[in-house]
Amino acid sequence: MTLLIKNGTVVDPASKMEKKLDVLAENGIITKLEEKITDSADQVVDAEGCYVMPGFIDLHVHLRDPGLEYKETIETGTAAAAHGGFTTIVAMPNTKPVADRPNVISYVHHKAESVSKVHVFQAGAVTEGQKGERLADITGMKMAGSPAISEDGKSVMNAQLYREGMKLAAKNDMAVLAHCEDINLVNGGVMNEDARSRALGLPGITNSVEDVIVARDIMLAKETGVRLHLCHCSTKDSVSMVHAAKKLGLPVTAEVCPHHFTLSSDDIPQDDANYKMNPPLRSKEDVEALREGLRQDVMDVIATDHAPHSAREKMQTMKKAPFGIVGLETAAALTYTELVKPGILTIMQMAEKMSYNPAKVLKIQDRCGSIEIGKAADLTVLNVTETYKIDPDKFFSKGHNTPFGGKEVQGKVMATIVSGEIAYQEA
């Protein structure tokens, strides 16, 4: 099986090369990178006028399977991933049952093998049932193929228990993907605490809800030596603390979600649960700090926190609806439109934050995350010249819960190639 991508501009974060080159893949591996490849191939993708990027890697996806398939399934979630240019995703463990043991990890991996065109890694929970009482079988989950642990959806509030979990993760060379939220400080909040929440008459979530746990988790990582990856950072002080941790040489990385660098709480037009997610949309000052943190490479990764919910759930008021919005099918466009187009990030930085850096967090950079001979042919062809409107009716995800419907963007995925095969191609 051979596949040839012609006429595109290859963006390779490993060699920092941006150059018009053809790419030949044979049996899933990149075998040629040259100006004009004349070999015949089983399939040819014309990437004229497009970027050819290393396939995007999303460290933060909720696939909702097992148990919450009315929101999403492995089939629909991974189809959405391919549609969004993602070739590898990490699924979070807050399913039903919780992914807290080897057989749930294996269930997701096996099911993905049969129904998914993209690579799927299931993260293991830190504690049994995410109850925060006893550690899950972390070593067993590593043996079942899980690269990371996470209590996403909540924080492990018992720091001693978390510290023991981190030690086990460090021993197993697993990353800890940390959702940072002090559950007591939340105090019933549903959006950022500010003038807008007061105007809407809704209970607020202060920045300290996130910041105190970011500080705690960085100190626990310092003590345990674990690789700590901070999920969905939303505050300016999170950025400062990540910066300080890096200055200390700690193995800390951090992600920002597109909605947090695109919208502030001032953009919430009314009580509409499509604007409800955790952490919440923050102040303009926070948004500015996130953008600056990304620009300066303090913030390493752009991840979606794709959190599908049913229309019925999200029709409710902000007080009642669950937290979360979908993200797989809007992330590339929002990143290009909000960050690359205005010159905040280069296209190379986009490739780093959406592919190369997440590959390093998962320690799979020997296989993917870059465009080099011998690497997996996991590639995303991105058109950035055409302007279009985001249309949730075109999503492959079951979830249509997004505040971005109708938004004009640039950055359309033309083809997603996984192991040398076309997983998605724009008609």
Ligand SMILES: NC(=O)N[C@@H](CC(=O)O)C(=O)O
């Ligand atoms: N981000 C969200 O608002 N929701 C996530 C949970 C999470 O990521 O914390 C979900 O599972 O729905």
Ligand SMILES: [Zn+2]
């Ligand atoms: Zn979370």
Ligand SMILES: [Zn+2]
């Ligand atoms: Zn999440």
